[in-house]
Amino acid sequence: MWISSFVVTLPESSEASASIQNALAAMPVFEVGVAQGRRLPVVLQADDGQDARHWHEWVTELPGVVHVEVAFVSFESESSESGNDEFSPALPIVASQDRGV
Amino acid sequence: MTHDRRAFIKSTAMAAATSLAAKHTFAADPPSGPPVPPGGNELPQVPGVVWNKAPCRFCGTGCHVQVGVKDGRVVAVTGDRQAEVNKGLLCVKGYHTGMILYGQDRLRTPMLRKNGQLVPISWEEAINVIAERINASPETFAFYGSGQWTIPEGYAANKFMKGGLANNHIEPNARLCMASAVTGYISTYGVDEPYNCFDDLDHCDVLLLWGNNFAEMHPVLFSRVVDRRLRGEKVTLIDLTTRTTRTSQQSDHVMLMQPQSDLAIANCIANQLIERNAWDKEFVTKHCNFRGPGSPQTLMGEPISLEQYQSSVADYTVEKVAQISGLSVEQLRLLGDVFADKNKKITSLWCMGMNQHTQGTAINNLVHAIHLLSGHWGKIGDGPQSLTGQPSACGTVRETGTLAHALPGDLRVDDEKGRHITEDIWKLPPGRINPKPGYHTVQLWEKFCSPSSAEGAINTIWVQVTNPGQSLPNLSKLFDKKAELADKFLIVSDVYPTATTALADLVLPSALWVEKNGMFGNSERRTQQWFRMVEPPGEARDDCWQILAVAHRLLELGHAGMKDRDGQFIFQQLDENTQQVPVWDWSQYYRINVDERLYEEYRAFSNIKHKHLAPYSELVKSRGLRWPVVEQADGTYQETRYRFVEGSDPFVKPGSGFQFYHSVTKDDKAFLWFRPYVPPPEMPDSEYPFWLDTGRVLEHWHTGTMTMRVPQLRRAMPTAYVEINREDATALGVRNGERVKLTTRRGELTLVAWVDGRASCPPGHVFVPFFDEQKLINLLTLEAHCPFSKEPDYKKCAVRITKIT
Numbered sequence: 001m002w003i004s005s006f007v008v009t010l011p012e013s014s015e016a017s018a019s020i021q022n023a024l025a026a027m028p029v030f031e032v033g034v035a036q037g038r039r040l041p042v043v044l045q046a047d048d049g050q051d052a053r054h055w056h057e058w059v060t061e062l063p064g065v066v067h068v069e070v071a072f073v074s075f076e077s078e079s080s081e082s083g084n085d086e087f088s089p090a091l092p093i094v095a096s097q098d099r100g101v
Numbered sequence: 102m103t104h105d106r107r108a109f110i111k112s113t114a115m116a117a118a119t120s121l122a123a124k125h126t127f128a129a130d131p132p133s134g135p136p137v138p139p140g141g142n143e144l145p146q147v148p149g150v151v152w153n154k155a156p157c158r159f160c161g162t163g164c165h166v167q168v169g170v171k172d173g174r175v176v177a178v179t180g181d182r183q184a185e186v187n188k189g190l191l192c193v194k195g196y197h198t199g200m201i202l203y204g205q206d207r208l209r210t211p212m213l214r215k216n217g218q219l220v221p222i223s224w225e226e227a228i229n230v231i232a233e234r235i236n237a238s239p240e241t242f243a244f245y246g247s248g249q250w251t252i253p254e255g256y257a258a259n260k261f262m263k264g265g266l267a268n269n270h271i272e273p274n275a276r277l278c279m280a281s282a283v284t285g286y287i288s289t290y291g292v293d294e295p296y297n298c299f300d301d302l303d304h305c306d307v308l309l310l311w312g313n314n315f316a317e318m319h320p321v322l323f324s325r326v327v328d329r330r331l332r333g334e335k336v337t338l339i340d341l342t343t344r345t346t347r348t349s350q351q352s353d354h355v356m357l358m359q360p361q362s363d364l365a366i367a368n369c370i371a372n373q374l375i376e377r378n379a380w381d382k383e384f385v386t387k388h389c390n391f392r393g394p395g396s397p398q399t400l401m402g403e404p405i406s407l408e409q410y411q412s413s414v415a416d417y418t419v420e421k422v423a424q425i426s427g428l429s430v431e432q433l434r435l436l437g438d439v440f441a442d443k444n445k446k447i448t449s450l451w452c453m454g455m456n457q458h459t460q461g462t463a464i465n466n467l468v469h470a471i472h473l474l475s476g477h478w479g480k481i482g483d484g485p486q487s488l489t490g491q492p493s494a495c496g497t498v499r500e501t502g503t504l505a506h507a508l509p510g511d512l513r514v515d516d517e518k519g520r521h522i523t524e525d526i527w528k529l530p531p532g533r534i535n536p537k538p539g540y541h542t543v544q545l546w547e548k549f550c551s552p553s554s555a556e557g558a559i560n561t562i563w564v565q566v567t568n569p570g571q572s573l574p575n576l577s578k579l580f581d582k583k584a585e586l587a588d589k590f591l592i593v594s595d596v597y598p599t600a601t602t603a604l605a606d607l608v609l610p611s612a613l614w615v616e617k618n619g620m621f622g623n624s625e626r627r628t629q630q631w632f633r634m635v636e637p638p639g640e641a642r643d644d645c646w647q648i649l650a651v652a653h654r655l656l657e658l659g660h661a662g663m664k665d666r667d668g669q670f671i672f673q674q675l676d677e678n679t680q681q682v683p684v685w686d687w688s689q690y691y692r693i694n695v696d697e698r699l700y701e702e703y704r705a706f707s708n709i710k711h712k713h714l715a716p717y718s719e720l721v722k723s724r725g726l727r728w729p730v731v732e733q734a735d736g737t738y739q740e741t742r743y744r745f746v747e748g749s750d751p752f753v754k755p756g757s758g759f760q761f762y763h764s765v766t767k768d769d770k771a772f773l774w775f776r777p778y779v780p781p782p783e784m785p786d787s788e789y790p791f792w793l794d795t796g797r798v799l800e801h802w803h804t805g806t807m808t809m810r811v812p813q814l815r816r817a818m819p820t821a822y823v824e825i826n827r828e829d830a831t832a833l834g835v836r837n838g839e840r841v842k843l844t845t846r847r848g849e850l851t852l853v854a855w856v857d858g859r860a861s862c863p864p865g866h867v868f869v870p871f872f873d874e875q876k877l878i879n880l881l882t883l884e885a886h887c888p889f890s891k892e893p894d895y896k897k898c899a900v901r902i903t904k905i906t
Contacts, residue, residue, distance in 0.1 A: 005117055006118060033118060034119070037331065041119040053193075053812075053816065054816075057817060067323070067327040069320075069324055070180065070195065071189060071190070072118065072178075073179070074113075074114070074147070074177040
C-alpha cells in the first residue's frame with residue numbers, strides 16, 4: 001500500500017481550476033481536500049504502490065497544473081515485504097565496444 | 102495493513118498536505134523563535150512509527166526529510182516542516198528516497214574476483230587484500246570518491262591519503278560536476294563557495310537561468326518561485342538554454358542559444374553596460390579590480406585597466422553576438438536592459454550547463470563579472486549563485502578538500518603554509534604531506550588505463566560512493582581499457598552492482614544514507630547532520646569504517662605513515678577513560694560517535710579562511726546551519742546568510758559595506774574578469790552534423806544506481822532515449838520510437854528516438870540522458886576539459902545519427 005499526499009498548485013483560471021479538481025475527484029485513487037487559495041491538498045492511495053509514480057505524473061500533466069509538491073509518503077507494507085522487484089542490472093564484463101550498443 | 106490503519110495514515114497524509122497548502126510556504130523573512138528539536142510536534146502521529154531528521158540523499162538542495170522507522174525498516178518519509186530549505190515540501194525523488202534502501206540486489210557481502218568471478222569473502226580478507234596491495238606500492242594507489250561521501254567520510258579519506266600515505270592521488274566525481282564553479286569562485290573572490298544563499302529566490306525580481314533546467318533538477322527550489330507567483334509577486338524567469346524543457350514552459354523569456362555562446366552573451370551584456378554608461382562605477386571602483394586572461398590564459402590572469410577592459414568587451418556587439426549565439430538582437434538587448442536596471446534584483450543560477458564546459462572557469466568568471474559590473478551583487482535577491490547536483494559536493498569535496506590539489510579548509514598541498522597548518526592539526530611530522538598535487542580525474546583514470554610500465558601509472562584505485570564506469574567521459578579510453586590490463590586492481594565500495602563493479606576486482610558492500618551516521622553540506626553552505634536509524638543489510642558497513650579498518654591494517658603491516666608524530670595511530674580515538682577505542686573493529690565502531698570525533702577534528706580547519714563550522718552538537722539540534730557559524734557573547738551560534746556583506750557577515754569590517762577579505766590581491770577587492778569567447782573543441786561538421794548534449798531527467802538521479810531500484814521511477818523512465826527535433830527526424834526518416842545509431846569519434850550507441858518528447862531540442866541538436874547503465878552515452882562523450890578546473894564538457898560534441906533499418 002502506497003499512501004501519499006501532494007499539494008497541487010492550481011492555475012489562475014477558475015474554470016481550469018475546477019476542471020482539475022473534477023478530474024481528480026473522478027479518480028477513486030484520489031481523495032481531494034479543501035483548496036487553500038490555489039493550493040489543493042490531495043491524497044493518493046495506490047493499491048500496490050506500483051503505479052503511484054504513474055498517478056503522480058498524471059496529476060503533473062493535467063492541463064493547467066502549475067506545480068505538484070509532495071508532502072508525505074507511507075510505503076509501510078511495501079518496504080516490509082521482500083524489497084523492490086526484479087531489477088537486477090549487474091553487468092557482466094564486456095568489451096567496451098559492446099557496452100550499451 | 103488493516104483498514105483502520107490505512108484510514109489513519111490517509112488522514113495523516115491529508116493533514117500534512119492541508120497544513121502545507123494552508124500557509125505561504127516560503128516566508129520572506131527567516132523564521133523566528135527557538136529551534137524545534139528533531140521529532141518536533143508537527144510530525145505525523147502514526148502508531149509504531151518513530152521519526153527522525155535527515156537531509157534527502159539526492160541533490161545539492163539539501164531538503165530535510167523526516168524518516169519514519171517501524172520494526173527496523175524505513176516505512177515513511179515526510180518533508181520536514183522545520184527545515185528552512187524545503188519547509189515540508191519534497192520533489193518526486195525525495196518522495197521515493199526511502200525506497201532506495203530496499204532494492205533486492207543490495208550488495209551484502211565483500212566479493213573478490215577469483216578466476217574471473219566475484220566470490221564472497223570475509224571482511225577480514227577484504228581489508229587485508231586492500232592493505233597489502235597499498236603497502237606494496239603506496240605511490241601507485243589512488244582513491245576516487247564523490248560529493249556523496251559524507252563529510253566525515255571525505256575527511257577520513259583525505260587524511261588517510263594525504264596525511265597517511267603522503268599521496269595526493271585522491272579525487273572526487275565532483276571534478277566532473279562543479280570544479281568549474283570552484284575555480285570560478287576562487288579566481289573571482291579568492292576563496293571558494295557561494296557568498297549568497299537560497300533566500301535570494303524569495304526576493305529576486307528576475308531569475309536568469311544559465312543553461313539550468315531548474316524546474317526539473319531542483320524542483321523544491323523552483324517551488325519558491327511558484328509560491329511567490331501565487332502570492333501575486335512578479336518574478337520574471339529568463340531561460341537561457343540550448344533546449345526547451347519544463348523550465349522553459351514556466352519562463353517569461355526562452356532564449357535558445359548555441360552551445361558555448363554563453364561566453365559571448367555574458368561579454369555582450371558587459372559591453373552594453375559600458376556602452377550605455379549603466380555600469381556601477383562606485384561599486385566597481387571601491388570593490389573590484391579588472392582582470393584579463395593573460396597570454397596564454399591562466400587561472401589568475403593579469404591586471405588590466407578599465408580602458409583595456411572596455412576595449413576587450415567592445416568587440417561583443419549585439420549584432421556580432423547574435424550571430425555567434427543564435428539569440429536575436431532584441432533578446433540580447435533585453436538582457437542588457439535587465440542588468441542596466443538598478444531597481445530590479447537579479448539572481449543568476451547555474452549548474453552543469455556552465456560547469457561542464459571546456460571554458461567552465463571562464464564562463465563562471467564572466468557571470469560573476471556582469472553582476473559585479475552592474476552592481477547587482479550583495480543585496481538579497483541580487484547576485485550570482487551556483488547550484489550543485491550532489492548532496493555534499495560543497496560540504497565534503499570543497500570543504501574537506503578531497504581534490505588532488507587541496508587540503509581541508511581551502512588549503513592547498515602546494516602551499517607550504519597550508520601543509521604546515523595541516524600537519525599541525527593532524528599531528529604529523531613536518532614534511533609528511535607531499536607538495537605535488539595528485540592527478541585530476543581525467544588524468545587519474547588515464548594513468549589507471551595505461552600499462553603499469555608507463556611512467557606515473559596508477560595500478561590500484563579504490564572507488565567509494567560513485568560510479569565512474571558510467572559517469573566518466575569517453576569510457577572506452579578512460580575506464581574500459583582496464584579490462585585489458587591484468588595487473589590493474591579496482592576496488593569498489595557501493596550499495597548496488599553498477600557499471601563500475603562490473604570491472605571490479607574487489608567489491609565492498611556499503612551502508613547507505615540512514616543506515617549510518619552522516620553529515621552533508623548543501624549548495625548554500627548549510628552543514629547538516631543525521632543519525633543512523635536502521636541497520637544496513639547483510640554485512641554492509643560504513644564507508645568511513647572501511648577506511649579506518651584499512652588504515653589500521655596498514656599500521657599493523659608497519660606502514661610508518663599510519664602513525665602520527667607521537668607514534669599514535671592517525672585515527673586514534675579515546676573513550677572517556679582515555680582508553681583507545683578500536684574503531685577499526687566493526688563491533689566497536691558505534692561504541693563512540695566516530696562522525697562527531699572526525700568532524701570536530703576537521704572543524705579546526707574551518708576557522709582558517711572564515712568558514713567557521715558549527716559544533717556537532719548545534720547541528721544535531723538544527724536542520725543545518727550556513728557557515729560561517731559564529732559563537733555569540735551569550736554562547737549561542739549565529740549562521741551567516743551572506744558572506745562579504747556588512748550586517749550579515751561578522752567578519753566584514755564595519756563601515757566597508759562589502760569586503761572581499763580573501764581577495765587574491767589582498768586589497769579586499771574581487772576580480773572583475775574579461776575572458777574571450779573561445780569556440781568549443783569539437784563542433785558539428787559534414788561527417789558528424791549534430792550537437793550532442795547529455796544530462797539528467799526528472800525521475801533519475803545521475804547514473805541511476807539508486808533510482809533505478811525504485812520501481813515507480815524505473816517504470817516511469819525505464820531506458821535512455823535520444824531526444825530529437827521533429828524537423829531533423831523527418832529529414833532522417835525517423836519516427837517516434839524507432840531505433841537510431843549515434844556515432845561520435847569515440848564510439849557508437851543505439852537508442853530509441855523520442856520526437857517532441859518531454860523537452861525539445863532545436864534543429865541540429867540531440868539530447869541523451871546518462872542514467873541508463875545499459876545505454877552508456879559516455880562511450881560517446883568527449884574528455885576535453887577546462888584548462889583550469891579540469892572539468893570535462895559533457896554538454897557538447899559532434900554526433901552523427903543513422904536510422905537503423
